[in-house]
Amino acid sequence: MRDTLTIRFRPVVALGGLVLLLALPLGLIALDQPFYVVLATRILIYALIASSLNLLIGYGGMVSFGHAAFVGAGAYAVAVLVRGGVTSAWLVWTAAMLAGGLLSLLIGAVSLRTRGVYFIMITLAFAQMAYYLVLSLKGLGSDDGLNLPRRPTLGLGLNPRHDLTFYYAVLALFAVSLLGMWRLLNAPLGRALQGIRDNEARMEAIGFPVYRLKLAAFVVAGALAGLGGGLLATLNGLVSPSLLHWTQSGTLMIMVILGGAGQFFGGVAGAVALLLIEEVAAEHTIHWPLGVGVAILAVVLFAPSGLAGLWRRARFSRGGA
Amino acid sequence: MTPLLRIEGLSKRFGGVTAVDAVSLDIAQGELHALIGPNGAGKTTLIHVLSGALPASSGRAVFDGVDVTHLPMHARVRSGLARSYQITSLFPNFTVLENLALALQPQRGHLFTAWQPVAGDETLFAQAQTQAQETGLAGRVDTLAGELAHGERRLLEIGLALATGARLLLLDEPMAGLGPDESQRLLQLLQSLKGRLTVLLVEHDMDAVFRLADRISTLVYGRIVATGTPEAIRAHPEVRRAYLGESAA
Numbered sequence: 001m002r003d004t005l006t007i008r009f010r011p012v013v014a015l016g017g018l019v020l021l022l023a024l025p026l027g028l029i030a031l032d033q034p035f036y037v038v039l040a041t042r043i044l045i046y047a048l049i050a051s052s053l054n055l056l057i058g059y060g061g062m063v064s065f066g067h068a069a070f071v072g073a074g075a076y077a078v079a080v081l082v083r084g085g086v087t088s089a090w091l092v093w094t095a096a097m098l099a100g101g102l103l104s105l106l107i108g109a110v111s112l113r114t115r116g117v118y119f120i121m122i123t124l125a126f127a128q129m130a131y132y133l134v135l136s137l138k139g140l141g142s143d144d145g146l147n148l149p150r151r152p153t154l155g156l157g158l159n160p161r162h163d164l165t166f167y168y169a170v171l172a173l174f175a176v177s178l179l180g181m182w183r184l185l186n187a188p189l190g191r192a193l194q195g196i197r198d199n200e201a202r203m204e205a206i207g208f209p210v211y212r213l214k215l216a217a218f219v220v221a222g223a224l225a226g227l228g229g230g231l232l233a234t235l236n237g238l239v240s241p242s243l244l245h246w247t248q249s250g251t252l253m254i255m256v257i258l259g260g261a262g263q264f265f266g267g268v269a270g271a272v273a274l275l276l277i278e279e280v281a282a283e284h285t286i287h288w289p290l291g292v293g294v295a296i297l298a299v300v301l302f303a304p305s306g307l308a309g310l311w312r313r314a315r316f317s318r319g320g321a
Numbered sequence: 322m323t324p325l326l327r328i329e330g331l332s333k334r335f336g337g338v339t340a341v342d343a344v345s346l347d348i349a350q351g352e353l354h355a356l357i358g359p360n361g362a363g364k365t366t367l368i369h370v371l372s373g374a375l376p377a378s379s380g381r382a383v384f385d386g387v388d389v390t391h392l393p394m395h396a397r398v399r400s401g402l403a404r405s406y407q408i409t410s411l412f413p414n415f416t417v418l419e420n421l422a423l424a425l426q427p428q429r430g431h432l433f434t435a436w437q438p439v440a441g442d443e444t445l446f447a448q449a450q451t452q453a454q455e456t457g458l459a460g461r462v463d464t465l466a467g468e469l470a471h472g473e474r475r476l477l478e479i480g481l482a483l484a485t486g487a488r489l490l491l492l493d494e495p496m497a498g499l500g501p502d503e504s505q506r507l508l509q510l511l512q513s514l515k516g517r518l519t520v521l522l523v524e525h526d527m528d529a530v531f532r533l534a535d536r537i538s539t540l541v542y543g544r545i546v547a548t549g550t551p552e553a554i555r556a557h558p559e560v561r562r563a564y565l566g567e568s569a570a
Contacts, residue, residue: 002416002463006440186438188426195412195423202410205372206485207398207427216433 005194007185007264018175025167034163041167041235043275044174049228050255050267052221055181057253058262059190060217061197065120066107066127067252070100070222072134072244074229079146079239089152089169093230100226101219103130108218112211115200124246131244145240152234170231177224182264184220193217197262254292258299260306269307323386325350325489325519326371326402331380332543333363333370340366342543343380348489353511353520355530357554358540359563364523365407367540368493371521372404373397384489399427403487407494407523409474413467417458417477420466421449424484449484455513456480457506472503479510489519496526504529531555539563 021044025037049071056062074096081092107126114122134140151161158165184190192213195203204210233239242248251274259270274292281288303310324347333341340363348354356364369375371382373394381390384402392400412420422445426432429445439445453459456476461469466477475495482490495511496504504526511533514520524530530537531551538548541563547554554560 001418001446003419003440004414004416004465005419006438183436183438186440188429188432188435188439191423191439192426192432195415198412198414199410201374202406202412202481204394205374205398205404205406205410206424206481207395207403208432209393209395213432 005191007182009182021171022168025164029164037163037167038235039275039279041163041170042232043272044167044170045228045231045235046252046255046271046275047268048174048177048231049225050252050259050271051178051181052224052228052267053252054256054259054261054263054267055185055193055217055221055224057256058260058266059185059197060193060214061200062112062214062218063120063253064111064123064218064221065246065249065253066111066123066125066130067221067225068244068246068248069107069127069130070104070225071229071232071248071252072130072239072241073099073103073222074226075233075239075243076134076140076146076229077226078152078230078233079148080140082148082150082152083146087150087153089154089234092152092234093173093227096230096233097223097227100229101223103226104219104222105215108215108222112214112218124249127244127249128246131241131246134244135241141240143241145238145242147238148233151237166235170235173227173231177227178268181224185264189213189216254296258292258296258306260303260308260310263305263308263312265308265311266306269311273307324348325352325385326521327383328371329381329383331367331370331382332378333366333375334378339543341370344540344543344545345380346538346545346548348519348521351516351519352535353515353522353533355522355524355534355537356540357524357527357530357537362540363543364540365493366543368404368491368521368523372402372491374404395427398485398487401486401488402491403482403485403489404491405478405482405493405495407497409478411466411474411477411481414465416463416465417453417469418446418449418462420477421452421456421480421484422446424481425449425452425486428486452480452484455510456483457510472499472506475499475503475507476510479507483514483518487518489521490514492520492522492524494523494525496524496529508532 024040028036053067056064077095077099078092081095086092111119111122135143140146154169192208196210196214200210255270255274256267258273260266277292281291299306326348328344328346330343330345331341332339332343344367358364370377373392377390381388384400389397412423415423425445425448453462458473458476458480461473479495496507499507508529534551536548537551537554539546539554539560546563547557547560
């Protein structure tokens with residue numbers, strides 16, 4: 001039976017990737033570059049957030065231009081709770097997921113009544129409303145944002161201020177989240193999502209409750225983005241309204257397109273590529289976004305399935321299958 | 322016997338235009354009922370309203386004793402009322418088997434809670450295989466729907482509606498654009514449905530209509546001008562004038 005839809009990991013690649021990610025910070029510390037452990041953590045968090053957006057854009061055909069709102073909801077939830085005296089990291093990160101999920105439920109319930117350009121515009125509008133709301137609320141620090149007086153604790157005797165420990169906590173959440181998304185995409189819900197992406201009207205005509213399915217995916221993506229936001233807040237020790245600005249939504253979208261919309265590792269590839277380009281190029285020129293623009297142009301024209309798609313293509317042509 | 326589908330004074334207006342005008346019609350269990358009429362008579366609009374793609378302006382549709390007039394499309398499909406499209410509407414990146422398996426999925430339930438990979442669901446794909454056989458696509462199960470020939474696409478179009486487990490099929494011009502050989506295959510498929518399922522068939526191919534239909538209704542300017550057996554419709558003066566053309570009278 002030919003199977004075009006199931007997403008498969010080759011165990012070698014998946015395990016190899018995981019081992020690499022486990023060893024990476026140790027290598028960086030051995031090379032006396034501990035600063036890069038923080039960068040690697042940031043990349044992992046963005047890889048998680050971009051993957052959640054890829055679930056919507058690449059698999060559900062929902063081009064959401066307001067993903068930053070959910071990231072912001074998670075980040076501010078963590079900031080408010082930590083300042084309020086909650087110390088458990090697991091508790092505040094769960095709250096971040098709930099905040100992202102709840103906000104995406106509200107925004108999705110309205111936005112998903114529309115399609116195409118209208119959907120893009122209405123998600124953008126909602127995210128900007130959230131941005132201005134945060135900006136105007138004194139309790140949330142207005143345009144100064146909020147700082148976190150301390151890092152929430154991980155328990156188990158782990159030192160939360162230790163960058164290496166935090167990296168591994170983020171890596172664990174990243175791995176579990178990606179595993180969950182993988183399971184979801186191969187399950188009936190994920191298959192339905194891909195059907196909706198390809199032919200929404202016909203999905204309804206063969207008996208799928210399209211609106212509810214899309215909303216479910218939207219909430220899952222929002223919750224994961226909220227988790228990502230909560231992790232960012234913990235990493236940075238502060239949150240600011242710029243997290244919710246529409247340019248953040250744009251950056252996330254660029255990550256997905258650059259990495260490959262509808263490729264399982266598209267979000268990951270895009271986050272790694274964009275943040276590394278930024279890191280390297282920003283040292284040499286302030287015009288580095290121009291390079292990103294050229295890269296996106298090249299991807300759209302020559303590799304529409306993105307960097308992750310290029311990797312797959314190389315693998316398949318080598319394997320001859 | 323109560324009809325499987327009872328249409329009572331169903332109308333659809335677009336602004337000032339009444340596309341479907343107070344249509345009342347009973348379709349009996351097991352009947353193959355053909356709907357004919359000149360272009361623009363409102364046949365496709367009636368299918369849209371019955372399937373739930375467009376809301377009715379007034380009147381109601383009762384399917385199997387339940388008023389479905391205001392149900393969303395997917396709920397009507399789940400209750401056994403499914404349609405096919407005049408313009409083929411498939412999942413081009415799915416194989417034929419994956420298309421059929423997808424259409425089988427909703428009736429299995431647990432859409433939101435099932436976590437097992439679909440690909441490992443052997444019963445589902447066995448059912449899809451049976452469906453492919455019935456639809457006459459058994460030899461093409463591994464072909465992407467987007468790579469099928471036109472005639473095969475039309476077969477799969479109906480196969481998807483069948484796979485939903487429908488008891489009543491609304492078929493919108495299934496033979497549109499088919500060559501003679503392909504028409505023959507589709508005619509066989511429709512023939513095989515007779516008696517097993519109830520069908521409301523919109524079709525322009527008069528040979529097929531008169532061969533297949535138990536009863537025929539003629540729609541002109543959104544109104545039903547005649548309903549009856551193929552013989553009665555063939556002889557009906559108003560049908561001959563309005564539809565078959567003045568010269569035929």
